[in-house]
Amino acid sequence: AQSVTQPDIHITVSEGASLELRCNYSYGATPYLFWYVQSPGQGLQLLLKYFSGDTLVQGIKGFEAEFKRSQSSFNLRKPSVHWSDAAEYFCALRNNQGGKLIFGQGTELSVKP
Amino acid sequence: GAVVSQHPSWVICKSGTSVKIECRSLDFQATTMFWYRQFPKQSLMLMATSNEGSKATYEQGVEKDKFLINHASLTLSTLTVTSAHPEDSSFYICSAQAGQVNSPLHFGNGTRLTVT
Numbered sequence: 001a002q003s004v005t006q007p008d009i010h011i012t013v014s015e016g017a018s019l020e021l022r023c024n025y026s027y028g029a030t031p032y033l034f035w036y037v038q039s040p041g042q043g044l045q046l047l048l049k050y051f052s053g054d055t056l057v058q059g060i061k062g063f064e065a066e067f068k069r070s071q072s073s074f075n076l077r078k079p080s081v082h083w084s085d086a087a088e089y090f091c092a093l094r095n096n097q098g099g100k101l102i103f104g105q106g107t108e109l110s111v112k113p
Numbered sequence: 114g115a116v117v118s119q120h121p122s123w124v125i126c127k128s129g130t131s132v133k134i135e136c137r138s139l140d141f142q143a144t145t146m147f148w149y150r151q152f153p154k155q156s157l158m159l160m161a162t163s164n165e166g167s168k169a170t171y172e173q174g175v176e177k178d179k180f181l182i183n184h185a186s187l188t189l190s191t192l193t194v195t196s197a198h199p200e201d202s203s204f205y206i207c208s209a210q211a212g213q214v215n216s217p218l219h220f221g222n223g224t225r226l227t228v229t
Contacts, residue, residue, distance in 0.1 A: 036220075
């Protein structure tokens with residue numbers, strides 16, 4: 001079965017501190033993995049994606065993520081968080097049989113001044 | 114970049130009435146559209162996948178007679194919530210894909226449905 005798990009429901013970090021959001025997946029083949037961000041009442045914005053190749057992918061807004069096959073993980077990182085980064089973050093896996101996305105439960109990020 | 118427009122952004126309706134939500138791809142042809150539902154503080158749950166010109170494929174547990182999906186053209190898909198009940202109140206989000214299976218997905222801004 002295909003699934004995505006985000007172990008942390010809510011994380012609070014101080015502005016300027018580093019951030020890591022965890023994502024683990026279960027999939028029988030090479031996964032296509034994504035990180036999205038959602039502001040309250042809004043749709044989803046793609047931060048970055050991994051299809052193949054370099055396991056460290058760079059995204060928008062200073063985010064990066066590293067694909068680790070041995071750990072079935074695709075953690076999102078940012079070296080210095082800004083107050084505007086406060087939002088809900090979703091990790092997602094793409095089913096290569098039909099293109100549909102399977103989302104994790106989401107991690108709510110709060111940023112302390 | 115590719116833009117997906119979802120309308121309305123919010124709607125309030127009375128129990129028993131039907132509500133139609135539109136999802137349009139503004140600058141590309143969407144061969145496939147996906148409809149998701151999101152309850153407060155929860156993740157997005159896929160409701161159905163629709164391909165232009167064919168019947169939608171519904172996920173297990175989603176009532177196809179209640180959530181009618183039409184994808185009549187390459188730029189428009191609609192979701193109609195029929196005989197809405199308060200438990201249908203949710204945030205509905207569409208996403209659109211052009212061309213092949215691995216083409217990027219573009220998301221609308223969602224529709225907040227409140228059934229009173």
